[in-house]
Amino acid sequence: MSVSHRWVSFDCFGTLVDWQAWFAELLGPLGEQTAGNVIRAYHAHERLVERDYPPRSYKDVLVTALVRATAEQGVRLSTQDARTLLMRGWPSMRLFDDAEGMLAELRSRGYRLAVLTNCDEDLFCTTHRLFNVPFDLVLTAERVRGYKPERWHFSGFERLTRVVRPNWVHVANSWYHDIAPARALGVQHIWLDRERTGEDPGTSIQVHHAIEVARVVENLVGGNLSFLVDQGCPIGASA
Numbered sequence: 449m450s451v452s453h454r455w456v457s458f459d460c461f462g463t464l465v466d467w468q469a470w471f472a473e474l475l476g477p478l479g480e481q482t483a484g485n486v487i488r489a490y491h492a493h494e495r496l497v498e499r500d501y502p503p504r505s506y507k508d509v510l511v512t513a514l515v516r517a518t519a520e521q522g523v524r525l526s527t528q529d530a531r532t533l534l535m536r537g538w539p540s541m542r543l544f545d546d547a548e549g550m551l552a553e554l555r556s557r558g559y560r561l562a563v564l565t566n567c568d569e570d571l572f573c574t575t576h577r578l579f580n581v582p583f584d585l586v587l588t589a590e591r592v593r594g595y596k597p598e599r600w601h602f603s604g605f606e607r608l609t610r611v612v613r614p615n616w617v618h619v620a621n622s623w624y625h626d627i628a629p630a631r632a633l634g635v636q637h638i639w640l641d642r643e644r645t646g647e648d649p650g651t652s653i654q655v656h657h658a659i660e661v662a663r664v665v666e667n668l669v670g671g672n673l674s675f676l677v678d679q680g681c682p683i684g685a686s687a
Contacts, residue, residue, distance in 0.1 A: 455611050456554050456665055457562040459596075459620035463640055464547045464563075465575060474537045482521060489517035495624070498566065498595040506568045506589055510534050538571060543578055544642070550658035551581070557662060560584040562609075564601040564618070566625065585609065596622075597629040617665050627652055636668050 461467035468487070475483035493513040497504065504512070511530045518525040525533075551561060562585040565572055569590045576582060585608065587601050594600035602618075605611070618637045620626030623645065630637035631652060638661060639654045641647075653664060 453611065454559050454615045454669055455562060455609060456559045457564050457605060457618045459622060459626045460563050460565045460575065462621040463619065464543060465541050466544050470541045474533060478523060482523065485521050486517050486523065489520045490514055493517050503594055506566060506571060539574055541575060544658065546658035548580055550661050553662040554665065557666065562605060564605060566595045596625040599629060599633060602629065602633050602635060615669060617668050619661055623647060638664055
């Protein structure tokens with residue numbers, strides 16, 4: 449691949465796909481309050497399970513973290529029942545309403561698009577069918593043999609594409625899995641903070657809607673940081 453290509457990479461689940469709504473729907477029979485507590489507990493357990501070595505498959509991460517989270521909340525769920533619930537429910541995920549418009553605009557401006565995801569190959573193959581146009585490159589946790597926030601997705605992407613840093617922007621919702629490591633590695637990035645966490649973006653560019661992303665990408669790649677200041681975006685050095 450040519451170093452002249454301009455790239456935008458994305459996290460998928462939570463950034464392009466409404467993972468949180470999907471998970472809440474799966475756990476709906478538990479009741480809104482219990483389901484919310486389980487989801488919060490799940491996120492904590494997921495981070496711990498993803499640190500296991502050798503790395504588990506993402507299917508095992510999902511199941512193990514959910515079983516632990518439900519047990520913590522006093523809900524009995526067997527490993528087999530958790531696996532059945534998650535795998536049968538996986539195809540029911542939906543894109544955020546603004547995702548396709550953002551991707552189409554970036555393509556129209558000449559960007560190649562990639563996904564860097566903490567997912568298995570077969571699971572993402574199912575999710576990939578949700579999109580109108582396939583991505584130019586997909587790097588899964590199964591392929592790089594590790595999970596974000598470790599560097600493997602980012603370094604693998606760089607090696608495969610031979611992209612030059614000024615021509616690459618990473619976009620994600622998760623501070624922990626994507627924005628923090630992108631910052632640490634000096635990768636230009638945009639925090640698409642869909643959940644309005646209230647966290648201080650510090651030196652990261654923060655937006656709340658996908659419709660804002662293409663404009664910010666253009667100015668980042670073009671080096672026009674003064675434009676971002678004029679628009680009230682919090683910015684700082686991405687390197």
